[in-house]
Each structure stands twice: as structure tokens, then as C-alpha cells.
Amino acid sequence: MAFREFDTAQISRRNILRAGAWLGAGAAMGGVPLGRIALAADTGTVWANVAKLQSDYVASRKVANMVAALGFGQKAPEFLSQGTLAIGQTAPAGPDSLYRIYSMTKPVTGMAVMQLIEAGKLGLDQPLYEILPAFKDMKVQKTYDGSITDVEPAKQAITIRHLLTHTAGFGYAIMQKGPIRQAYIDAGLAAGQVSKLPIPGLDGGTQAPSLKAFADRLATLPLVLQPGTKWSYSVAIDLLGRVIEVASGQPFDQYLQQHIFDPCGMTSTFFRVPAKDVPRLTTNYFVVNGTPLPADPGRQSIFAEAPPFPMGGSGLVSSARDYDRFLRMLLGYGLIDGKRVMSEPAVRLGASNLLPEGIVTKGTFVDGAGFGAAGRVGLGARAGTYGWGGAAGTIAFVDFAHNLRATMMTQYMPSEVYPIHSAFPAAVAKDLAAMAAR
Template sequence: MAFRNFNDQEFSRRSLLRGGAWLGAGAALSALPMGRMALAHGGHWPNVLATVEDYVASGKVANMVATLGWGQNAPDVIARGTLAFGGSTEADTDSLYRIYSNTKPVTGMATMMLIEDGEITLDTPLSEILPAFANMQVQKEYDGSIGEENLEPAKTEITIRHMLTHTAGLGYGIIQKGPIKDAYEQHGLIPGQVSRLPIPGLGRGNPVDSLEKFADGLAKLPLVYQPGTKWSYSVGLDLLGRVIEVVSGMPFDRFLSTRLFEPAGMNSTYFRVPQAQVGRLTTNYGIMNGTPLPIDPGMASIYLDKPAFPFGGAGLVSSPADFDRFQRMLVGLGEIDGVRVMSEEAVRLGTSNILPEAVDLSGTWVAGQGFGAGGRVTGSTYGWGGAAGTTAFCDIESGLRAGNFTQYMPAESYGIQREFPDLVLKDLAVLQGA
């Protein structure tokens, strides 16, 4: 939704870092014959093209870049606009975007690598890695008091599966209300950033300065649901960053670079944008009364600073070209350009529905769908979106890769993030009937 002013609590607390506006239409891919889908290769994406051009020409966004590809072929690219309103540098696949919750699938696949290595399993209890989570307390009343009168012992252990699928019972400062939200802020459990600018209603509290402290702080606060019972958007993927560094024996950001980014040829994906690359960084805008206002200028972005810690749920900046390589690796079942990044089994498992049995999805963003390692699963399609308007999905069976990159907040201000998968499907459907 559009926010009325920068004090709007919906903007500052519930909409900022979440990727839930991505409503995948991917299940419909399984209903389309795959034989002629490759006809789309070559730039025949009229609905996507028209929408990108309309958004930029109308001044809703400064830029938009869509990548659409098949298998290991180079993507078709639709790019319009400049890195900032009034700027002269045109946006392209090498431009840098704050992908926010599109970080979650990246962290999810990093976790799957450790499963592939035999270091953990989906059902490894978290307490075996981080003992402080052995005896968690759970709120009886959701978002109620965090005093003893409203707490009860967890009935089951948090597992790796739970954290990957937002079913651990962990909260999220952008989702919770009341005392638990306040406690997250007071303890610095803030796994994200928006701007250097002092925007009222944003950035309350100072984040802790390490994943270790982040994990230790979470372990001292109650869960909002019993583990494995309810889907609730959470800090689970951020906490997995700490799991990854403990299990692997290397810092989380180094693990990503060593095991994923370097072998996949993703040389433009960062938690901190190097000063030498600032000329590629887009400006992020806040939408106020339908008007985009700069909240994180590319040349003075907070992403040029070292983050408090590597935010595995919402911290990466990436280029459309790099994220397409990530998706190429996935539809390549773990391989890209002859390099094996992860096993086929790990990719297939991570992009499949791994939700706990009998988990309650009612009233959630994923009702009637599945969830994999950090991303929504519909049919054979896996993907997610980010708080600044990015969205990406790929279909493991057909090899389709699709991504759309732009920069505005909240993502719900416009319909593009929600509509992008449908636009892709409309173009495919037209080709199927051709």
C-alpha cells in the first residue's frame, strides 16, 4: 500500500523488509504444454515489455529491468529508465539493486549445501548447533505479554526445516506487534537496513554487531508460535546465517562467496557495495501519496557502509545478471557453465515443498501453496520477492527463469511485484496458442 507519510506505521514496521507480496502464478506452468515454450526465447514478451515501459514512462519508477530465460540460454532482457530520476546512466543487467528478501532463497540454498555435505539434515534440532535454543518458551497469546504468565514451554524443538520454511515460531520485527516487537528493537535484533537518512518511524534501535549476538539475543526471547504449527514470516533465514557459520567454520558472508557466488560466477552480489561500484547502484524510493521520493540515494547509500552483520534474510545487493546466474544454476540442477555448485539432489529438495506435515497455512501469504528453502513453491516453480519491488522465480521442470528488478518501497505501493508472474504466463499462453 502507498504510505501517507514517513510516520505511517504500516510502512515502517510491516511492509519494509518483507517479500510476501510476491504471489507466484508458477503452479499454472505445470498446466501448460512445455514443448513450445522455448518459442518465447528471442524477445517475445509483449505483456512484460508493455508493463515495464508503462511503469517507467509514467514516472512510477526510475527504472525497471526484466530478465527472462530458458535453461542455460542467455536471457532476454527488457531494460528501461535510468539509475535515478533525472540521471543519465541507463539501467541494465549490471545495475545494482537492493534485493531485500530475495536474499532468503540464496541463504536457503546455502543451507542446502550443508545438508548436501552431510553436516546437517532438514530435521536436525537447532539446539544441537546452538545450545541456547534448547529450552525455548512460547507465547500463549500471540503478540501478547512476554511475561511468565503468558509463556509455556515449547512442545518440540526448532529444526532446520522450520527455519527454512518460516514455521519455527520465531517472530519478525516487521511483523510482530506489542511487547515482543519492542523487545526485538531494544535488544538490537534488527536484521535489515534502509537508509542513512533519519526517516521518522524507521531504524528504531541499533542492531547488534554480529550474527553470534543476534542468535544469542533471539534465544533469550519467546517464540510467537509453537514450532512446526503455523507459517509465520520470521527471522529464520537470518538465524540460519549463524547456523551456517557455526557448522561450516567460516563467516557466513565468506561461506556465500566461497561456496556460491564465486563458483556460480556471481561477481556483483554483495552485503556491502564496494566504493568502486557505486556508479552502478540504483536509488531506492519511498512512495508517498503516489510520488516517489528518494530514501536511499545510490551515491550515498547505506549499502556503501559495512552492515552490522550479514543479513541472511534481507541484506544483499545484486544485479539482474547475477541473480539470473543464480537461477540458471538452479534450473541447471546445481550446475552452471560446466561448474558444479551444488548437487542435483540438494537443488530438487530445496526447491520442493518441505513444509512440516499438518502446519497451518490458513490466513497466510502461502495458503494453498508450498514452501521450500527460503522461497514459495507452486508446482515446480520456486521463488520469492523483495521489499523494494524485486521479484524472481524459476521453474525447475521447464527451465524457465524470470526476474524483475526495480527500486521502491513499500512493494505493495504498486502491483508489479504481484502481477509479474501473471504477465510472464500471459506471454507464454499467447505463444502456446500461436
């Protein structure tokens, strides 16, 4: 997504949506004995530290609500819910309340790509131009965030791997500065939406009217980095929506519905919230000087209207129950309720470190992590984890090593105002350690 800067120092364009960065979850899980966790799961669990985290935030009115879904293996999740759909309302939030999950959309898109690789319709190291010819002869800024006319040819072709791992060299208006950022906005490449309200600083311009138009316009702009040289958060996952359309022969949103949502039993995940489901939609807040202010009220939400195009990087609304089903499918290595959604090799590959050789994340906001199919992958002591967070405070991950899945839903922006992206995994880890001790 791309937005002009806020006047308040607390809300910057760089942190408003980049915080899909799920910070520290893998590290928090390290060292907990798997066998003893499984035994604890069999004898019942109490997620006391997660509940305390929720109560601390909700009671102090930092957020309107927090809903967590936690489960082991293929067992039914335990839901922990606190708060109401909006501050001052009485309707309680719960497992079926709807949340703008923003960048938690990315792993869904990433795993859809893995399905198509599995089906032989895409190749992990296939050049992008074989799918979208307009990307064959890309130009690259000679100076990062510098002139958009002082450019040089790309030294290698963009591949599907590059797109999945944010190493294709594309920019993001929430990350870039200078003329390239404005060029993205002017071309309708904001790739996100927040509110219908006239909030200063949130005008991302008129967005491209379709995924095809989005892709065609993106191909005309220079890359900010040479492909395959550096991890840099970007619009690449939104572009993958168009790749999926061309490779599958289906509109992107229809592909997700038929190949992920329906077989996973996800009945509450939408690019546009149907009118009958709008009463379940929570309110999203901007936190300004410590005060949460309504930015996108549930019943007047921009997500109740059709988006310009289905945004594979930030566009989904979902519930704790629904996203847990996506995680259940991943933790089942593609299998859920007896239905095969993906092959086991496809899940294992997508949840592994797919970064091109020689690329590390040191110095980025995913410092020390690997990257798989549009999600962060734990390395070393963090091995076995895959997940991502969203701009409005949501976070979800699977921990294959400990047979665990965990989701936390809430709604506030920017997500960096509160440390929930790191505090939730830390609370989960404390509860797991307590289970192991018992």
C-alpha cells in the same frame, strides 16, 4: 527487518518488508505447454507484455527503472531494461545495475543450507540446539503478541526444517505487535537496513554487532508460536546465517562467496557494495501519496557501508545478470557452465515443499503455497515453481516445469504500493502463451 510505524497511512510496518511474498507466479504459469514453449525459445522470443509492464511504470514515473532477465534452460538470458538509475538522472539502468534485493536474499541462504545438508554437516530435521545450544530450552508466549513474561516451555525442539520454512515460532518486528516487537528492537534484532537518512519511522535501533550476538540475543526472547505449528514470517533465515557459520566453520559471508557466488560466476552480489561499484547502484524510493521520494540515494547508500552483520534474510545487493546466474544454477539442478555448485537431489529437495506435516499456509500472505528452502513453492496447478520477492519490488523465480527463469529488478517501497509481484509473473505468462500459440 524491524521499523517503527510511519505516520503516513500508505506505509505500514507490516507491509514494508513482508512483501517477499512473490504472489501468484506459480498460478500464472499453469497450463502452458512445455514442448511448445521450448520450440518458441529456439525460434526467438519477444517479451511484449513484460516490456509493456515496464514502460507503463517507467513512463508514468511510478518507478525510476525496471530491468528484467528472462531465459530458458541454460541459454543466455534476454534482458529488458527501461529507465535510469534515479528519477531525473540520465545514466541508464541495465543488466549490471545494482539493486537492494532484500528478501530475495533468503533463497540464497536457503540453498546454502541445502549444500551443508548435502555435505552431511547439517540435517533437515536436526534440532537447532545441536548447532546452537542456547536454543535448547525455549519459552513461548502463551498469548500471541501478548506478554513476554507469561510464557510456557516449547513443546518440541526447533529444527533446521522449521527455520527454512518459517515454522520455528520466531517473530519479526515487521510482523509483530506489542511488547515482543519492542523487545526485538531493543535487543538489536531488526535484521535489516534501509537508509542513512533520518526518515521518521525508520529507526530500528542499534543492531546486534555480529551474527553470533544476533543469535545469542534471539535465544533469550520467547517464541511467538510453538515450533512446528504454523507458518509465520520471521527472522529464522537470518538465524540460519549463524547456523551456516557454525556448521561450516566459515564466516557466513565468506561461505556464500566461496560456495555460491564464485562458482556461479556472480560478480555483482554483495552485502556491502564496493566503492568502485557504487556508481552502478540505483536509488531506492518510498512511495508516499503516489509520489516516489528518494529514501536511499545510490551514491549515498547505506549499502555502501559495512552492515552490522551479513543479513541472510534481507542483506544482499545484486544485479539482474547476477541473480539470473543463481537461477540458472537452480534450473540446471546445481550445474552451471560445467561447474557443480550443488547436487541435483539438494536442489530438488530445497525447491520442494518442506513444510512440516499438517501445516498449511491458508490465511497467510502466501495463501495456498508450499514452502521450501526459504522460498515459496507452487503446489497443485502451480507445481514446479520456486522463488521469492523483495521489499523494494524485486521478484525472481524458476519454473522447473517450463524450463524458465525470470527476474525483475526495480526499487520502491513498500512493495505492496504497486502490484508488480503479481503483475510480472502474469506478464511472463501472457508472453509464454503467445509463444505457444505461435
